[in-house]
Amino acid sequence: xxxxxxxxxxxxxxxxxxxxxxxxxxxxxxxxxxxxxxxxxxxxxxxxxxxxxxxxxxxxxxxxxxxxxxxxxxxxxxxxxxxxxxxxxxxxxxxxxxxxxxxxxxxxxxxxxxxxxxxxxxxxxxxxxxxxxxxxxxxxxxxxxxxxxxxxxxxxxxxxxxxxxxxxxxxxxxxxxxxxxxxxxxxxxxxxxxxxxxxxxxxxxxxxxxxxxxxxxxxxxxxxxxxxxxxxxxxxxxxxxxxxxxxxxxxxxxxxx
Amino acid sequence: xxxxxxxxxxxxxxxxxxxxxxxxxxxxxxxxxxxxxxxxxxxxxxxxxxxxxxxxxxxxxxxxxxxxxxxxxxxxxxxxxxxxxxxxxxxxxxxxxxxxxxxxxxxxxxxxxxxxxxxxxxxxxxxxxxxxxxxxxxxxxxxxxxxxxxxxxxxxxxxxxxxxxxxxxxxxxxxxxxxxxxxxxxxxxxxxxxxxxxxxxxxxxxxxxxxxxxxxxxxxxxxxxxxxxxxxxxxxxxxxxxxx
Ligand SMILES: Nc1ncnc2c1ncn2[C@@H]1O[C@H](COP(=O)(O)OP(=O)(O)O)[C@@H](O)[C@H]1O
Ligand SMILES: [Mg+2]
Numbered sequence: 001x002x003x004x005x006x007x008x009x010x011x012x013x014x015x016x017x018x019x020x021x022x023x024x025x026x027x028x029x030x031x032x033x034x035x036x037x038x039x040x041x042x043x044x045x046x047x048x049x050x051x052x053x054x055x056x057x058x059x060x061x062x063x064x065x066x067x068x069x070x071x072x073x074x075x076x077x078x079x080x081x082x083x084x085x086x087x088x089x090x091x092x093x094x095x096x097x098x099x100x101x102x103x104x105x106x107x108x109x110x111x112x113x114x115x116x117x118x119x120x121x122x123x124x125x126x127x128x129x130x131x132x133x134x135x136x137x138x139x140x141x142x143x144x145x146x147x148x149x150x151x152x153x154x155x156x157x158x159x160x161x162x163x164x165x166x167x168x169x170x171x172x173x174x175x176x177x178x179x180x181x182x183x184x185x186x187x188x189x190x191x192x193x194x195x196x197x198x199x200x201x202x203x204x205x206x207x208x209x210x211x212x213x214x215x216x217x218x219x220x221x222x223x224x225x226x227x228x229x230x231x232x233x234x235x236x237x238x239x240x241x242x243x244x245x246x247x248x249x250x251x252x253x254x255x256x257x
Numbered sequence: 258x259x260x261x262x263x264x265x266x267x268x269x270x271x272x273x274x275x276x277x278x279x280x281x282x283x284x285x286x287x288x289x290x291x292x293x294x295x296x297x298x299x300x301x302x303x304x305x306x307x308x309x310x311x312x313x314x315x316x317x318x319x320x321x322x323x324x325x326x327x328x329x330x331x332x333x334x335x336x337x338x339x340x341x342x343x344x345x346x347x348x349x350x351x352x353x354x355x356x357x358x359x360x361x362x363x364x365x366x367x368x369x370x371x372x373x374x375x376x377x378x379x380x381x382x383x384x385x386x387x388x389x390x391x392x393x394x395x396x397x398x399x400x401x402x403x404x405x406x407x408x409x410x411x412x413x414x415x416x417x418x419x420x421x422x423x424x425x426x427x428x429x430x431x432x433x434x435x436x437x438x439x440x441x442x443x444x445x446x447x448x449x450x451x452x453x454x455x456x457x458x459x460x461x462x463x464x465x466x467x468x469x470x471x472x473x474x475x476x477x478x479x480x481x482x483x484x485x486x487x488x489x490x491x492x493x494x495x496x497x498x499x500x501x
Pocket of ligand 2: 051
């Protein structure tokens with residue numbers, strides 16, 4: 001197996017030979033990958049491919065069987081990382097019986113961010129008009145934005161977002177990708193999962209996953225070139241047919257940018 | 258663990274409950290209503306004066322156990338616990354925050370239940386009313402602490418409700434309400450001497466009848482306190498940041 005993490009010294013996240021077993025079956029199998037700093041990396045794969053499990057492992061809330069994960073040079077799950085990472089779980093993890101503002105005010109105190117951060121993240125996620133409403137009374141899209149807003153508190157350097165755009169209307173989706181891009185421009189590293197392949201083109205790099213293994217770890221352009229298509233869904237199929245993953249180190253593909 | 262995060266959590270739990278007036282209402286008056294029902298059932302007998310103190314131990318204990326275990330379990334299942342544990346949240350902050358919030362509710366609930374039993378249902382208390390109140394509050398806190406512990410081992414609401422018969426019912430059956438504990442078969446009597454609810458019932462009955470010294474009652478109170486602290490410590494130890 002190609003080990004691309006050696007070639008990524010400045011990576012925000014380095015995963016090596018990660019194996020995770022859930023409910024008696026291996027969900028991730030000897031996975032190695034790297035997420036470069038300041039980039040948006042899309043983690044794409046069908047439902048059940050292990051995206052959430054990988055993200056949980058990177059955040060440090062998943063029991064792992066073997067392998068190593070380093071985030072910002074520290075072992076995943078280190079205490080020091082807890083203020084430097086933001087994690088948005090797949091289901092909006094907010095308190096339905098608190099208002100948007102109360103939710104954020106509470107998480108702000110846990111993170112230890114300044115009080116002004118609440119207004120900042122409300123504004124960034126466009127929640128001003130619903131800030132006083134109970135989270136449980138919001139639409140699915142609004143609730144997931146509250147969940148995202150909570151992860152932005154304290155301006156973390158690494159954001160791990162599990163399917164943040166699922167079920168959103170297209171206008172909102174474009175707006176959110178605009179937000180992700182501006183966060184990356186400010187220097188944050190974003191790992192964003194999705195099972196919708198057409199979100200891939202908005203990312204800098206792609207991790208294509210299937211059945212707990214990587215089909216690709218490459219730039220978007222790289223994946224399309226290798227597979228000779230202009231469509232990520234097609235590329236996914238061709239990589240399965242090819243039977244050999246497209247794992248090109250960050251440096252190699254960075255040079256092409 | 259930091260006081261700031263513990264207090265933030267307690268405040269958050271109380272704010273959540275405040276948004277649900279029906280739960281607050283049920284929490285505060287249900288034990289009193291049940292005590293009232295028992296008093297009514299035994300109107301023409303003098304049974305209530307015997308078992309009344311035990312009822313003060315029983316109903317707040319059960320209600321607090323259920324409410325606490327279900328609300329922490331909800332937190333597990335909604336993903337908010339996972340989020341909190343990925344943040345700089347101490348495990349002790351979480352458990353203690355809940356204990357403080359529900360402990361405060363337990364004080365109000367117990368005050369209402371004791372007042373109702375004494376002034377409305379006419380339960381006669383020979384000893385100190387303050388001591389009765391202290392033991393009753395400790396007992397409701399015990400329900401909260403055991404509820405926190407139980408939710409650590411439950412995977413679903415269904416399982417939490419099953420913990421009631423497992424953890425709570427034997428304590429009720431062996432607590433001396435149905436038959437004085439010294440008349441139990443020997444093995445059961447030994448078991449009953451270790452169960453925390455037995456201490457609470459003994460202490461409440463002793464205060465009601467003024468049959469024991471204050472020191473004796475305070476000793477019982479300390480044992481209950483030890484159980485509370487033990488459950489809270491065990492509850493935070495069993496909380497896992499990493500889950501399978
Ligand atoms: N709590 C769990 N216990 C056992 N197996 C699980 C658990 N959660 C997920 N799995 C299994 O792990 C695999 C990957 O799941 P997941 O990481 O959620 O994938 P994805 O996020 O890509 O949909 C699936 O086969 C799923 O059935
Ligand atoms: Mg998932």
